[in-house]
Amino acid sequence: MDSQWRTSTRSGSNGACVEARRVDQAVEVRDSKDRSGPRLRFDGRAWSAFLADLK
Template sequence: MDSQWRKSTRSGSNGACVEARCVDQAVEIRDSKNAAGPVLRFDGQSWSAFLRTLKR
């Protein structure tokens, strides 16, 4: 299990960053400017489908 938040490698220097982590066979995403704010959680299948869609 990898529960460490990691910034996107595509994040710019303007502070508009997305962070992600893997927890309990799921992926969580948050806005790095609001670490205490909402977190989006995807199960593995949904995350894979999301990434496939982005690559199209």
């Protein structure tokens, strides 16, 4: 992942999804329906833990 916003391949066509991108050593997440709205920022360790919990 790089500074380009990415949408999950599991996202549906209804537009209800989030987008993520890597910025420096962190990951930012935003609502794809409100791209100019707030963003959540996670450090690498927190993002890895989040992904592990999803599995």
